[in-house]
Amino acid sequence: MSNQLPVINLxxxxxxxxxxxACELYEQGNYELISVDSALVFKDMDIGTAKPSKAEQARYPHHLIDIITPLEVYSAAEFVEDACRLIDDIHSRGKTPILVGGTMLYFKALLEGLASNLPSADYDIRAAIELKGETEGWQAVYDELKAVDSLAGEKFKVSDKQRIIRALEVYKITGRPITQLQAEQPQKQPYRYNFHNYALLPDRVELHKRIEMRLEKMWEIGFLNEVENLMKKYDPDENLPAFRSVGYRQAIDFLKNSDKHQENYQEMCDKALFATRQLAKRQYTWLRSLQELHQFKTFFTIKQAQEDLRNLYG
Incomplete structure (x- = not known):
């Protein structure tokens, strides 16, 4: 539609x-940046989230960074509401929004709409489900889900832990299968935006090297001190999303439950590296599922992305 205004999703x-x-693109035109990252919303969580520095944010301002404390929860629905408001504001200023980040649930919610009749997370229920998975095995949790929601059991595999947790959580809150609730959703009305979707999917070997280098730099510049300060300031509830973030969860466990010897320190670093690689794997999976439903252009190298986007938007 000719009257749809452009939104760049990176x-x-x-x-x-x-x-x-995104920052390079920002310099080339009349753009504003919106962060699509469920960890960057939290104040005082800077190093472990790879948050742009204060100097970088001054040069490349990002919306939706540092908007809540780690004791608060920020849902996908809240993101969509905030993002749409910001997109409209940016368009009203004659600029084009660039949404950049790796929280694919947020992008999915923006592109496809949300299941509005699903309940908010209940962290006590989630913790109980996770405890069962850890003590009885995830097959037992998966079997429990299949008993109450056979359709979800067909859709999910036993390795889909987060999806299984959410489906069981919804059932325990509502007494109804999540697949039934999702089927009752009204058809989403199309947005008035013209989404330009781009995926940066580097080779996994190269990405793993970049992840390892980034984590090494984080430890060097004081990530563990950042977590210690967080624990002193907030007395974290480990069931809250902020403190379950990759890296933070492993650091909190090290600080609370180990004797802090070098061997334990290295184990923490290894666990954080493994968890970050697993996060990247999930992000790849999310992206592929989004690409099946939406028009995308995929870049396999940063150089390719720079050249193509410069030609398109520079």
């Missing part, structure tokens, strides 16, 4: 270089 796994790419 997606990619952690450490893929998407933020640097």
């Amino acid at each position: 997606m990619g796994p952690t450490a893929s270089g998407k933020t640097a790419l």
Whole structure:
């Protein structure tokens, strides 16, 4: 539709270089940046989230960074509401918004709409489900889900832990299968935006090297001190999303439950590296599922992305 205003979505796994790419694009035209990252919303969580520095934010201002404390929860629905408001504001100023980040649930919610009749998260229920998975095995949790929601059991695999947790959580809150609730959703009305979707998907071997280098730099510049300060300031509830973020979860466990010897420190670093690689794997999976439903252009190298986007928007 000719009256639809453009919105650039720049997606990619952690450490893929998407933020640097967005900042380069920002310099070339009349743009504003909106962060699409569920960890960057939290204040006082800077190093472990790879948040742009104060100097970088001054040069490349990002909306939706540092908007809540780690004791608060920020939902996908809240993101969509905030993002649409910001997109409209940016368009009203005659600029084009660039949405950049790796939280694919947020992008999915923006592109497809949300299941509005689903309940908010209940962290006590989630913790109980996770405890069962850890003590009885995830097959037992998966079997419990299949008993109450056979359709979800067909859709999910036992390895889909987060999806299984959410489906069981919804059932325990509502007494109804999540698949039934999702089927009752009204058809989403199309947005008035023209989404330009781009995915930065570097080679996994290269991405793993970048992840390892980034984590090493984080430890060097004081990530563990940042987590210690967080614990002193907020007395974290480990069921809250902020403190379950990759890296933070492993650091909190090290600080609370180990004797802090070098062997334990290295184990923490290894666990954080593994968890970050797993996050990247999930992000790849999310991106592929989005690409099946929406028009995308995929870049496999940063150089390719720079050249193509410069030609399109420079």
